[in-house]
Amino acid sequence: NAGVTQTPKFRILKIGQSMTLQCTQDMNHNYMYWYRQDPGMGLKLIYYSVGAGITDKGEVPNGYNVSRSTTEDFPLRLELAAPSQTSVYFCASSPSTGGRGYTFGSGTRLTVV
Amino acid sequence: KNQVEQSPQSLIILEGKNCTLQCNYTVSPFSNLRWYKQDTGRGPVSLTIMTFSENTKSNGRYTATLDADTKQSSLHITASQLSDSASYICVVSPSDSNYQLIWGAGTKLIIKP
Numbered sequence: 001n002a003g004v005t006q007t008p009k010f011r012i013l014k015i016g017q018s019m020t021l022q023c024t025q026d027m028n029h030n031y032m033y034w035y036r037q038d039p040g041m042g043l044k045l046i047y048y049s050v051g052a053g054i055t056d057k058g059e060v061p062n063g064y065n066v067s068r069s070t071t072e073d074f075p076l077r078l079e080l081a082a083p084s085q086t087s088v089y090f091c092a093s094s095p096s097t098g099g100r101g102y103t104f105g106s107g108t109r110l111t112v113v
Numbered sequence: 114k115n116q117v118e119q120s121p122q123s124l125i126i127l128e129g130k131n132c133t134l135q136c137n138y139t140v141s142p143f144s145n146l147r148w149y150k151q152d153t154g155r156g157p158v159s160l161t162i163m164t165f166s167e168n169t170k171s172n173g174r175y176t177a178t179l180d181a182d183t184k185q186s187s188l189h190i191t192a193s194q195l196s197d198s199a200s201y202i203c204v205v206s207p208s209d210s211n212y213q214l215i216w217g218a219g220t221k222l223i224i225k226p
Contacts, residue, residue: 004156033212042117042202042216043157058212090156097211100145104156 002026006091006105013081013112021076021108023091029103031094032074033058034066036087037107043090049074081112115140117205117217125223130193134220136186136203144208148177148188151200151219160188160201190222198224 035043045058049068149157161177200219
């Protein structure tokens with residue numbers, strides 16, 4: 001049982017480039033989330049999804065886009081990368097809401113130079 | 114403003130010793146409080162979850178306490194092991210949002226042999 005799988009694990013982008021962070025879960029969870037973790041700060045919610053075809057903004061959505069075409073996949077798209085997007089990105093899924101049963105991926109460390 | 118503050122920021126103890134990590138929150142209305150363990154380069158993993166009516170919850174050598182009146186929680190680790198070296202994060206879920214979690218910045222714990 002793989003849980004939540006994120007790719008790539010590391011990436012260096014140049015300013016203005018674009019990329020997609022991939023996230024797949026095999027637990028049939030309806031709810032999926034993208035967070036970013038900056039040094040010395042708590043995780044911040046970027047986008048979340050309550051099911052296939054339904055997404056919504058979190059606390060820090062600017063500069064990002066998401067899609068949810070299937071229950072399993074929840075990719076995060078960065079357009080026109082900026083140094084402020086240098087961070088560690090975590091994808092998570094849960095069977096319900098309210099902070100219960102979250103499973104996190106192992107993260108993607110992104111550096112924008 | 115909903116906030117979660119953790120102390121200390123970092124802590125170094127010898128293997129076999131006990132330690133207590135603190136969490137103060139201003140989140141209202143309150144639904145539940147979780148403690149997560151995050152190993153370096155990995156996603157957070159849940160240790161305990163506590164609701165308003167619960168004062169203490171244990172998970173092996175980890176014991177969490179909650180005082181909902183003073184809005185404080187602690188995580189006590191007994192007989193520390195080298196594998197306990199990690200960041201420990203306090204997360205509070207407000208009851209007026211299904212998707213928002215308020216994350217603390219974490220306490221980085223280092224266990225020395």
